[in-house]
Amino acid sequence: MGGNFVSATPDTEVTEAAMRRARLTVHVSTKLNRSHVVTGAQALILPTLGRTERDTQASGDQFVTVEDSMGIVHASRGRLEPASAQLLSEPAIVCRLARRVLGKRSRTPWEEFERDYGLVRDRIARVIPGFEDFNARVSAPGGFALPHGPRDERRFPTATGKANFTAAQVEFPEVPEGQLLLQTLRSHDQYNTTIYGLDDRYRGIRNGRRVVLIHPEDARERGLADGAYADLVSEWRDGSERRAPGFRVVHYPTARGCAAAYYPETNVLVPLDATADSSNTPASKSMVIRLEQTAPYKRSLRELIGKTEHRPNNRRG
Numbered sequence: 647m648g649g650n651f652v653s654a655t656p657d658t659e660v661t662e663a664a665m666r667r668a669r670l671t672v673h674v675s676t677k678l679n680r681s682h683v684v685t686g687a688q689a690l691i692l693p694t695l696g697r698t699e700r701d702t703q704a705s706g707d708q709f710v711t712v713e714d715s716m717g718i719v720h721a722s723r724g725r726l727e728p729a730s731a732q733l734l735s736e737p738a739i740v741c742r743l744a745r746r747v748l749g750k751r752s753r754t755p756w757e758e759f760e761r762d763y764g765l766v767r768d769r770i771a772r773v774i775p776g777f778e779d780f781n782a783r784v785s786a787p788g789g790f791a792l793p794h795g796p797r798d799e800r801r802f803p804t805a806t807g808k809a810n811f812t813a814a815q816v817e818f819p820e821v822p823e824g825q826l827l828l829q830t831l832r833s834h835d836q837y838n839t840t841i842y843g844l845d846d847r848y849r850g851i852r853n854g855r856r857v858v859l860i861h862p863e864d865a866r867e868r869g870l871a872d873g874a875y876a877d878l879v880s881e882w883r884d885g886s887e888r889r890a891p892g893f894r895v896v897h898y899p900t901a902r903g904c905a906a907a908y909y910p911e912t913n914v915l916v917p918l919d920a921t922a923d924s925s926n927t928p929a930s931k932s933m934v935i936r937l938e939q940t941a942p943y944k945r946s947l948r949e950l951i952g953k954t955e956h957r958p959n960n961r962r963g
Contacts, residue, residue: 647736648694650679650839653910656928657918674739677840680910695735699724703738705762710737711784713792719777720789737763819932821903826864828878828933830909839910846908849898858937859898859906868937872897876937878907880915888915892940905935 655661668686676696701708709723741760771780776793783790795801802809821827835843844853878890920929
């Protein structure tokens with residue numbers, strides 16, 4: 647729902663092969679993306695309302711809720727006319743699927759939930775701590791803050807009941823001579839793995855995404871002029887390598903010894919088992935790579951249609 651599942655995961659080729667082995671894949675989406683062409687034996691695309699579009703159900707105009715990075719829950723109401731009168735909302739799609747699949751076996755009032763999202767919030771208020779009186783609190787201007795023990799009560803879930811501080815040695819990856827440490831990042835015209843445009847005003851990139859940002863001195867040491875093309879090759883401790891072809895080199899004031907490129911284009915470089923020791927998240931922020939210069943004919947179709955540009959600006963990404 648609401649994402650680009652295939653491209654969100656590392657090890658792109660392995661992920662795509664797994665998706666193609668599924669008997670059925672269903673995507674609930676606001677925008678077409680790569681996942682819609684990597685499917686199981688049967689595939690459905692269910693277009694849905696975006697959060698900016700007005701959502702009117704039997705009980706009137708509806709709203710959903712979102713939590714921001716500060717733990718504040720607030721209402722989100724669409725104001726725009728829907729792109730089509732036939733579009734269903736995500737809650738409506740889920741409720742109708744549940745009714746079709748579960749039928750009389752389910753005692754959940756799916757029809758009522760579709761008609762009035764406030765009834766869903768009432769159920770949430772009954773079972774999730776911190777969401778008591780959900781509907782009334784989220785209707786207040788600015789919403790409400792989720793509970794936070796240390797902030798609200800100076801309460802810490804530790805053996806001592808106090809905040810515990812630890813000291814750890816600073817660890818950093820060892821990058822072999824001649825190689826670079828690659829991090830992956832998003833562009834301005836991108837929300838998670840859904841891409842809405844080919845520009846990145848944060849970094850002065852126009853009309854393209856297959857770019858690798860390298861410090862000018864690092865690029866010159868490798869004989870890579872600004873605008874040259876190179877394959878990105880990731881190297882792993884087990885001796886394996888992954889390749890992402892046809893990236894345009896952009897001289898950029900990154901840290902020496904480092905490089906940066908957009909994902910999901912670079913997810914192919916990350917094996918499924920390359921994860922952080924503690925969090926078990928993909929090692930997408932710390933990949934040892936080398937660059938192999940290639941001929942311009944390897945440029946992507948997007949870049950052949952319109953030349954990728956880099957216009958330096960005063961903002962540092």
